[in-house]
Amino acid sequence: MVQALDQLETPALLLDKDILERNCSRMSQRMQQAGIALRPHLKTAKAREVARLATHGHSGAITVSTLAEARFFLEGGFTDILYAVGMVPSKAKAAAELQRAGAKLTLILDDPRTAQELGKAAAELETRFPILIEIDSGGGRAGVAAGSQQLLDIASAIHAQSTLELAGVMTHAGHSYHCRGPAEIAEVAEAERCALVQAADRLRQAGYPCPIVSAGSTPTAVHAVSFEGLTEMRPGVYVFNDLDQMGIGSCTPDDLALSVLATVIGHNRRSERILIDAGALALSKDVSAHEFFEHVGYGRVCDLSGKVVNGLYVESAHQEHGLIAAAEGEPPYEAFPIGSKLRILPNHACITAAAYTHYEVLQGNQPLARWERINGW
Amino acid sequence: MVQALDQLETPALLLDKDILERNCSRMSQRMQQAGIALRPHLKTAKAREVARLATHGHSGAITVSTLAEARFFLEGGFTDILYAVGMVPSKAKAAAELQRAGAKLTLILDDPRTAQELGKAAAELETRFPILIEIDSGGGRAGVAAGSQQLLDIASAIHAQSTLELAGVMTHAGHSYHCRGPAEIAEVAEAERCALVQAADRLRQAGYPCPIVSAGSTPTAVHAVSFEGLTEMRPGVYVFNDLDQMGIGSCTPDDLALSVLATVIGHNRRSERILIDAGALALSKDVSAHEFFEHVGYGRVCDLSGKVVNGLYVESAHQEHGLIAAAEGEPPYEAFPIGSKLRILPNHACITAAAYTHYEVLQGNQPLARWERINGW
Numbered sequence: 001m002v003q004a005l006d007q008l009e010t011p012a013l014l015l016d017k018d019i020l021e022r023n024c025s026r027m028s029q030r031m032q033q034a035g036i037a038l039r040p041h042l043k044t045a046k047a048r049e050v051a052r053l054a055t056h057g058h059s060g061a062i063t064v065s066t067l068a069e070a071r072f073f074l075e076g077g078f079t080d081i082l083y084a085v086g087m088v089p090s091k092a093k094a095a096a097e098l099q100r101a102g103a104k105l106t107l108i109l110d111d112p113r114t115a116q117e118l119g120k121a122a123a124e125l126e127t128r129f130p131i132l133i134e135i136d137s138g139g140g141r142a143g144v145a146a147g148s149q150q151l152l153d154i155a156s157a158i159h160a161q162s163t164l165e166l167a168g169v170m171t172h173a174g175h176s177y178h179c180r181g182p183a184e185i186a187e188v189a190e191a192e193r194c195a196l197v198q199a200a201d202r203l204r205q206a207g208y209p210c211p212i213v214s215a216g217s218t219p220t221a222v223h224a225v226s227f228e229g230l231t232e233m234r235p236g237v238y239v240f241n242d243l244d245q246m247g248i249g250s251c252t253p254d255d256l257a258l259s260v261l262a263t264v265i266g267h268n269r270r271s272e273r274i275l276i277d278a279g280a281l282a283l284s285k286d287v288s289a290h291e292f293f294e295h296v297g298y299g300r301v302c303d304l305s306g307k308v309v310n311g312l313y314v315e316s317a318h319q320e321h322g323l324i325a326a327a328e329g330e331p332p333y334e335a336f337p338i339g340s341k342l343r344i345l346p347n348h349a350c351i352t353a354a355a356y357t358h359y360e361v362l363q364g365n366q367p368l369a370r371w372e373r374i375n376g377w
Numbered sequence: 378m379v380q381a382l383d384q385l386e387t388p389a390l391l392l393d394k395d396i397l398e399r400n401c402s403r404m405s406q407r408m409q410q411a412g413i414a415l416r417p418h419l420k421t422a423k424a425r426e427v428a429r430l431a432t433h434g435h436s437g438a439i440t441v442s443t444l445a446e447a448r449f450f451l452e453g454g455f456t457d458i459l460y461a462v463g464m465v466p467s468k469a470k471a472a473a474e475l476q477r478a479g480a481k482l483t484l485i486l487d488d489p490r491t492a493q494e495l496g497k498a499a500a501e502l503e504t505r506f507p508i509l510i511e512i513d514s515g516g517g518r519a520g521v522a523a524g525s526q527q528l529l530d531i532a533s534a535i536h537a538q539s540t541l542e543l544a545g546v547m548t549h550a551g552h553s554y555h556c557r558g559p560a561e562i563a564e565v566a567e568a569e570r571c572a573l574v575q576a577a578d579r580l581r582q583a584g585y586p587c588p589i590v591s592a593g594s595t596p597t598a599v600h601a602v603s604f605e606g607l608t609e610m611r612p613g614v615y616v617f618n619d620l621d622q623m624g625i626g627s628c629t630p631d632d633l634a635l636s637v638l639a640t641v642i643g644h645n646r647r648s649e650r651i652l653i654d655a656g657a658l659a660l661s662k663d664v665s666a667h668e669f670f671e672h673v674g675y676g677r678v679c680d681l682s683g684k685v686v687n688g689l690y691v692e693s694a695h696q697e698h699g700l701i702a703a704a705e706g707e708p709p710y711e712a713f714p715i716g717s718k719l720r721i722l723p724n725h726a727c728i729t730a731a732a733y734t735h736y737e738v739l740q741g742n743q744p745l746a747r748w749e750r751i752n753g754w
Binding site for chain 1: 384386387388389420442443462463464465466467468471487488490491494513517518519520522551640641642643644645647648650652654657658659661662663664695696697698700715716727728731732733734752753754
C-alpha cells in the first residue's frame, strides 16, 4: 500500500509525474518538429520509467554517464546506448560485456593514442566499438576544436583500427549553463551546432564517414533556432528541471518536477533558523543557482503541497541538518511547527537525486509508486 | 580474488587501513587517558569494520546520524546507539522497532512540546525512550542555551512523560570547524565543555538526573585541554580525516586515510586541464577546505601511491568529469597520460564517502578487502 505524502519517511525524493510527463512531452515534440532524433541523457533521472517516458515516440536511443547506467538500462530493454564520457582502454572489457549482453554501445574519445590503444583492446576482446569523436564547442571541458588538425589525426587513428568504427562527432555545450535567458542560449546553441557541422564537414571532406552528428544540453535543446546538420540531441535535466535551469531560462517555475520532502526537526529562534532533516547529503552541496538568484542557498522552500514560500531558503547544510532562513526577518515558525513537513526545490536535480535509491512518484500530490534509481559506477 | 590497485574500476573510494588504525588508536588512547568514554560518530564511516576499530578498547557505544545507520550497526552487533539528530514523533515507530530488535537507543531533542508529543507516541508504542537534551554550545545549529529557561522547561516536559527518561545533555561544537589551529580549537573545546557542564549542573540543581554529559567534534576531541565534567566524546571524521580537518588543525597531512581513485580520461591542452572520471558525484561539491587553502578546489591530487603532487587540484567538477589544474602553468600531462590512474584527497570525507556503496581497503597500497557502507535514510 502506498503511504500518504505526509506519512513518507524523510528525507525523501519526490517526483511529480504530471510535470515530468509534460517536460518529456514538450521536448519530444520539439525534437520531432525539428526533425531530429532525441537521445535523452539519463544521467539525471537514472530510472527506467523516466527513460520510457523520455524516449516515447522516439527510437529508444539513450545517453548515459556511467557504465552502471548502461547495464541498468540495458537490463530494462534499452539497447542503443551512447556512453558520453571519454572512453579509456581499461573500461573496454566492461564495454565488451555490455555488447555481449545485447547493447549497441557507442563510445567517445578525443585523442589519437587512446584510439590506437582502444582498438588493440577491442581486438583482444574480439569485438568492435563504434566511436564518436568529441568536439569542444566552447565549453572547454573535453573534446578537440572543430577546425583542429587533431580532429583529422583522431579520425585517422580510428580508421587505422579495424576494431573501431568512426560513427560521427558529438559535443556538449556545457557553457550554456552560464547563459542568462533564451537569446544568450540561442547564441551558444548556434555555436554548438556550427562547431559540430564544421567538424562533420571536415571529416567527410577528408573521406571519413560521419553518420552521427550529436549535440545537446537542456538549454540549447530548448532554445536553439536551427538544428540543421545535426542528427540528434542529448538533453538530460529537462525531464526534471531545477532552480539552476530556471535561472538559465530553460524552464519556468511550473516546470520543476523534483523536490526533497523534509521534516522540521527544530526551531532555533536565537539564530532565526528552522531546522530540517535534509542537509548536505539529502540536498547536496551544489550551489549552481547562486549564479542567478539571491537567497537560494541549498534550495528553496515549498509547503507540503509544493507551493513556493517566498523568501524561504536553506541557508546552510550540515550532513543531516538543513537550516532554513528567511530573506528578511524571522522564518515563519508557526507555519512550520516541529514535526511538520515541507519540500525543498534543489539547485541541481542531477546532483541532489544521486543521494537517493528511488523516487517517490506523486500524482496530484498523492504518492503513486516508487521508481528505482541506479547510482554509483 | 582481490585486484591490484591499478586494476580497480574507477572512480573508487580508497581507505588506507594503516592510517585508519593509527587514527582510531590515537583517539582511543587520548580518551582513555582523559578517563572519558568514546562514543564515535559513525556518520563519517558508515561501515561496521570501522566501527569495530573505532570502539576497540571502549564499551562499543556509538553515535549515528540516520536511523538507517542505527539499523545497520545494530545488525552488526552494536546495541548502545545515540541517534544524534533532533528527534520528531513521526520517527518514533522506527525508533521503537530498533528497540524491539535489541537497541539501547538514546534520542535527542530541544523543545518541550516535542517532548510531550514524543512521550505520547512512546506510550502508544508501549515503549520508553532515553532522552538527551541538546545544548547549543556556540555552533548556532540546534539546541538550547545552557543558561536558558528553556532548558528547565524541556527537562520538566520530559520528566512529565513516564515514557521518556531524562538521560542527560549533549552538544556538538560545530563552530570548531571554522577554527585555525590548536589554540583556537582549545578555546572552542572549553566553551563546549563549560556549556555542557553548566547545563548539567542546572538540571541537577533543579532535581533532575543528568548521568550523561556528551560532547564532541573531531577538532575539540583532539585539542581540548580539559574534559572535566564530561562523560563521553563523540568525534567522527577523525577516523579518516580530510583536507578540511587538516586546515582546521585536527590532523597532519600523514593522517588522511581516504582518497578517490580516478582514471585520466583526457588532456585538454587549450584549457590546460587534465580530465579525470571523478567529478561532482565521485568527489562531492563540498568545498569546506576553501576556508583554509588556495588551490584545493574539489580535492588535491596524489599519484597512485598516494603521494601528493604539489600544486595539482581538481579545479572544477561536472557530474562525471573532474578537471585538474596546476596552481601555476600547465598540469604535468606526461606524468599522467590518458588511461593512467591517480588519487584525489577530498575536502570533506563524510560527504565524499556518501556516494559510494563500499570502501576498497588498502594495506601498503594493496587492495585487501571491501567494506560495505550504509547510505540513505
